[in-house]
Amino acid sequence: MAGSGKTTFVQRLAAHLHGQRCPPYVINLDPAVHNLPFPANIDIRDTVKYKEVMKQYGLGPNGGIVTSLNLFATRFDQVMKFIEKRKNASKYVIIDTPGQIEVFTWSASGTIITEALASSFPSVVVYVMDTSRSTNPITFMSNMLYACSILYKTKLPFIVVMNKTDIIDHRFAVEWMQDFETFQDALNQETSYVSNLTRSMSLVLDEFYSSLKVVGVSAVLGTGLDEFFIQLSNAVDEYEREYRPEYERLRKTLEEAQEKQKREQLDHLWKDMGSVCVQGSTLAGSDDASAMGPSELILTRGTLDEDEEERESDTDDIDHEVTEESREEPAFRNFMQDMRLKCHRKSNLNE
């Protein structure tokens, strides 16, 4: 969520982990951020210049961010290699993303990046929410719908960080999530037509709330971090228990599908080769591969009359005995012979 304190929270987390002598690997994926208040190991701004992208493609700010991310996503395999290398040195990898949901969660590059990470490492989505701007039940509900859509899109373990608890205690929000009546009471104060919609939506979100991990923090003060790390550890367990088997299953299905496709392509190739062999033997009328007759396109050079060749050749200084071309004919004959043998064996097997 934009302005909720994601960057400040990443800064706080990084400082906390450095203090614990457990330095994290930090990645900034927001190309439009002005000042990064933490040292990033990888910064998208070093690879893509967001303002240049906007100019070059004639885009507005959001289009510029999406396109920059798309460009960066094409190199994400390299980022994965860096993370892999740092696996033993850094227990945690923290990634700061652009705040707009359509830019990361619902963009192709966001999906590519999330899936690449989640298929290799225990991955957890942390949704940072501005508690001080969620005291209105309708705004709170919009926030929760936002969070819910991210959870269902990424399908990863999910923690809601209710930030800015130095301004307001987050307990009112937790109560709204746990007690339907309290939320309805708060909604009764609202007179707008949206409150009816919100009432219905809150029933739908009940299921979502029941499994949600919520932590109140102040990124500025650094409070709530111990509880955050407890929830993070639970989320990692959840990843190992529920998500990893699912990713393994998907990976296996993909590999099987690719293997099947490869086999089918090979079968097609064999069939095509078979028809070439049948054609070859019909035309040549003999089992001898050399009698199949040379392909006119490839082998005419070797059939030229020697005098004629001398006349036509403008490369007199080349020793034709040892040129690549002089080896083409026997090589091609051997190739055809091999193919014919394989075809015969295959058709014998099929019989």
Ligand SMILES: Nc1nc2c(ncn2[C@@H]2O[C@H](COP(=O)(O)OP(=O)(O)OP(=O)(O)O)[C@@H](O)[C@H]2O)c(=O)[nH]1
């Ligand atoms: N009081 C208070 N202010 C905070 C806290 N965390 C962040 N802020 C302030 O909230 C504002 C936005 O913080 P950022 O960290 O830039 O928020 P962001 O979500 O990264 O913003 P975008 O990248 O623009 O989406 C800044 O003025 C921060 O100082 C907090 O815990 N308490």
